[in-house]
Amino acid sequence: MPSDQPRGPLAGLRVLEISGLLGEYAGKLLADHGADVVLVEPPTGAPRRSLGPFLDDQPGQENSLSFAYYNTNKRSVTLDLTQEQDRAHFRRLAADTDVVLDGTGDVGHLDRLGLGHDVLAADNPKLVTTVVTPFGADGPYADYESTDLVLMAMGGLLSLGGYADGIPVRAGGDQAWLAAGQFAAVGTMIAALQADATGQGQVVDVSAQEAVVMAHENAVQFYDLEHVVKHRNGGQARQAAVGVYPCQDGHVYLLAKGLGVFWDELVSWLESEHVEGASSLRDPKWKDDDFAASEPGKAEFLEIFSRLALNRTKAQLYEAAKRVRLPLCPINTAADLVASPQLAARDYFTDVEHPASGRTLRMPGAPFKLTGSPIAPPRPAPRLGEHTAAVLDTLTSTGAQ
């Protein structure tokens, strides 16, 4: 029966996550939406515990802020899977779970431990085993070494990022690992729904390289259909009124041509602000994309727009753009996000206790709102091994050792 307490849509789904950088966001999505996610950590702790940023810049197993973020609502069990007894514990936990999520990125390591899907599924045919690896479970590059940057390169997105005349530059914030994690969560849910309906589990074999390829936009089809290899073109306007423009306290992104056809709204706004030269933008030449994309066209527009933009903050420009319904957004920093009236109105950020320090950590909350199955206020990420005794006790109380 539905309870009055918010539990999230996945209440009752049981997940055993082996800690690793490729799977942690998938585990977070599942845990934050109500699944019971048990994080299996080695005695030395999840790799994320040694990555920053750290509380007050002090490294330490309970001080990683990124660990605190990626592991909300999870429980931690310390198991040394090199030891026979702990492998037996793992196998018994896996017999009574819906999903095993291996986020280590280490191809075949569960098989080598005698804990591969076929072994686990022998005791639990409904089991979904999601294995997230850099390049997939097999293939000529399966054993290649990688980091987020290497995956960005192997997935092609790095070829599109960066300044037109400079080196390729990756997206901020380890987005390749996160792409793998997001698609791992999607694939896991698809398989879990099927297992729920049919009683038959399966392996979900996630490739981080392929997850990055998904971000190509249309570059694959440009090559396939038009034999055009797309290259990076950042750091400059694509055409007049499309791109990054400096303002008084930073930058804004303006998109008034191309996908959006907002040129007239833009010109009317600049005229209403009495910007010198604004009316010259009514010349029909600006509707010609070839002119608008030319260096003289881009320079002429920049000069006119800067007369306004350099005297306004990004917040002021954003407010004005909203009034005239123009796609212009501030290039926000984290500080801007935390101060955003929009995010505040939606209670986006959430405050999570940090028991090790007694502090409260403000972090992004739910990425979407499920109005019929709202999620519970987040529990803090676990301390290393915090729930080992409690979880292993359930094994001894539910069956013979």
Add this chain to the structure above:
Amino acid sequence: MAGLPLTGIRVTDFTWLGAGPYTTRTLADHGAEVIRIESAKRMDRLRILPPFRDGKRAGSVNRSGYFADRNSNKLGVTVNIKDPAGVDLVLKLIAQSDVVTSNFTPGTLTNLGLGYDRAREVRPDVVFLEMGMQGAYGPDASLVGYGQTVSAVTGLYHLSGLPGEVPVGTGTNYPDHIAAPAHSAFAVLTALWHRRRTGEGQYIDLSQAETMVSLLGPAVLDHTVNGRDPGPRGNRAEYAAPQGVYPCAGDDRWIAISVVTDEQWTRLTDELGVPELAARYPDLAARHAAHDTLDAELALLTGAQEPFELMRRLQKRGVPAAVVHTFGDLVDSDPQLRHRGHFAVLDHPEMGPSVYNAPPYRLRGVAGGDVGAIMRRPAPLLGEHTREVCSRLLGLDDASIDELTEQGVLA
């Protein structure tokens, strides 16, 4: 299509442009019957954006590869939802649907008489997803936006680039391709799970911007807890040094190298013939401190090397390294993607055999994990399935369909 995980799930799909169709594609690929609702009067604008087969739009709305890759395995129906008769037909479809999806500005469907409240009158357990740029409510909810402006407003743009330079972003509408569609698909799947347990549908209010901010959690925490703006860091990261992109022989060819452990550093410097660097910069802290110097040294050493050969050599020594692959490299010759079957070729009536992404994961229980079981049908022509869907699901006979077409309701 028996055996696909989402067989039996029907989706009335109002999504268009970038983020929405990639969401519903995930559902369609895995067996859901996704029925795209379009109108010739207000069709998906991606249909007329490049690339086109042979570079020619040729007056057609069915030749865009940008559109095609986002719409595999879907059905295409044209209905004018600004006509009350069209609204009635769509409501009949919703009554038989498990899921309704839209990335119109929130409120648009309600104004057309197709909002959640109306939908659940005809289908009480419907899962109804609206994925506005900034969500369904709040002072900025009605602002129009695209992937690039979402990148800006969420902080992704600010964090991507070289320190002290103009922020550069990803060169794409990144949130449209990963953040928004992956979270949206996950949201719908969790709501279907909840419906299995409770029999209840629900309304999902997803802000595309919020899904992207959720991928920048550590940067947010660095600000809220430590009061620091990490800012853009180029290709560097705390956990690796040196880490960067270095030039190779050839036109605009580069290799990404990432040194995480001291052992990798020893092997890299040995392979490049500069073992003295290993002794001089023995640990991560020393390599971070000298990062600019090391970048310059590495660039000199890589600059004349053939990139793929260098990648193979370094990987053989266990050093994380990768050619910065172009999408030409990936489509033509990447042995890994080929082995995995990542690029599927589907024969489209106007475009001919064309390349599509397969999903980035294999479900090993679905026909042995065969991509062919997932990638079945190319993107629909505009209105390709109008007659079939109206006949099968709405019970209309040919004469009625002809009449409604003539009246502009089914157009």
